């Protein structure tokens with residue numbers, strides 16, 4: 001689900017007005033339209049259950065391609081930054097951080113990332129290149145049992161300052177939290193009940209993604225196999241891939257999405273490829289991963305190796 005960009009009260013009014021028009025035109029899809037539009041800049045990946053509840057409109061959405069809305073993409077090499085906010089005494093699996101970093105090192109040049117190259121912005125087509133810019137481990141305590149989006153943003157700023165990282169339309173900061181820690185966008189929009197992860201931005205092109213620990217609730221946010229023998233890491237890598245591909249093609253919510261506001265990953269959420277013997281559906285640099293497909297306008301369908 002992609003959320004409407006709401007910068008000021010006027011924009012909010014427009015978003016609500018647009019919603020009413022959609023509701024009036026589409027009748028029985030009022031509920032889905034309402035679900036597809038929520039306040040804020042964040043763009044969230046629904047839990048498996050949340051996705052299933054809206055399966056019919058989601059299938060309908062798959063019949064229409066992504067269109068371009070004139071904003072920037074992460075057109076040149078996307079540099080990713082892994083921020084692991086793992087307070088002393090909290091839990092992440094023993095290979096969690098290393099496997100996630102390995103994904104960031106493997107995804108550039110892959111068939112999945114190549115799918116992005118069919119999409120462009122006003123300066124040209126996206127190139128198939130991505131690198132891990134660095135990682136940061138923060139063992140300080142969480143301010144509360146449930147983090148707000150503002151607190152996730154503060155963590156991004158903290159890591160940037162500590163590491164000397166800069167904001168850029170090609171830099172993407174991932175905040176990974178430990179098992180049991182929730183993130184809520186408001187009182188009813190929380191990790192594991194509504195979403196598994198989201199990507200957003202603040203300030204001047206500070207792009208980030210909030211990545212709750214999928215192993216907190218694998219029924220909501222997990223994958224079905226574990227090609228790397230670490231179901232928590234394998235599950236988080238899948239939702240990381242979703243947010244990564246979406247940020248590349250729609251970093252500010254103004255580039256590529258369909259007429260319902262669905263981005264490249266939303267249209268194929270929880271749809272995987274054929275599994276190999278290791279339980280992965282892709283093999284990059286000899287490493288297996290299970291990642292969802294992404295939307296390919298050229299075939300008007302979901303793919304792992306586009307275009």
Ligand SMILES: [Zn+2]
Pocket residue numbers: 001002043044045242246263265266
């Ligand atoms: Zn999404």
